[in-house]
Amino acid sequence: MSDSIEQAGIRARLLVTGKVQGVGYRAFAARVARQRGLCGGVRNLDDGRVELEVEGPKNLVLILIEDLKVGPPAARVASVDVEWSQATGQYSDFEVWY
Numbered sequence: 001m002s003d004s005i006e007q008a009g010i011r012a013r014l015l016v017t018g019k020v021q022g023v024g025y026r027a028f029a030a031r032v033a034r035q036r037g038l039c040g041g042v043r044n045l046d047d048g049r050v051e052l053e054v055e056g057p058k059n060l061v062l063i064l065i066e067d068l069k070v071g072p073p074a075a076r077v078a079s080v081d082v083e084w085s086q087a088t089g090q091y092s093d094f095e096v097w098y
Contacts, residue, residue, distance in 0.1 A: 009087040012061050014052040015045075016068055018078035025050050026096045028072040036060045039091035043098070054094075055087045 016025070021044050029042045029052055038056035045051050052068070054061055071077045 009056045010058045010061060011053070011055045011085045011087045012065075013083040013085070014054065014065065014068065015081045016050040016052070016071075016077060016079070017048075017081075018071075019074075019076040020050045020071065021048055023074035024072045025075050028075070029068060030094050030096050032067045033064055033094040036064055038064060039094055041091065041095040041097045043096070053091075055089070055091055 016029075026042045026044065029050065033040065033042075033052070033054060036056065038054050038060060040052060040054040042050060042052045054064060065080055065082065068080050069077050
């Protein structure tokens with residue numbers, strides 16, 4: 001990956017499985033993403049997973065993924081699946097989607 005892409009940012013769609021609904025996971029994810037200066041959002045899916053769309057520098061997205069593997073205290077994360085793509089710039093902050 002070139003330095004220009006590294007600086008401009010990358011997009012990741014993250015699917016988190018495990019005990020991740022009803023445990024404050026979305027609020028946790030939004031807080032740590034904002035702390036890292038990332039943009040995008042997080043939502044619960046009907047199948048019990050949590051989905052995130054995140055844009056920012058790849059190194060910071062990778063750190064976020066490590067945070068998400070741990071989650072808040074009541075969560076039990078089984079896996080975090082990642083789909084990488086180019087950043088679109090469509091987000092200006094990080095939100096919890098309902």
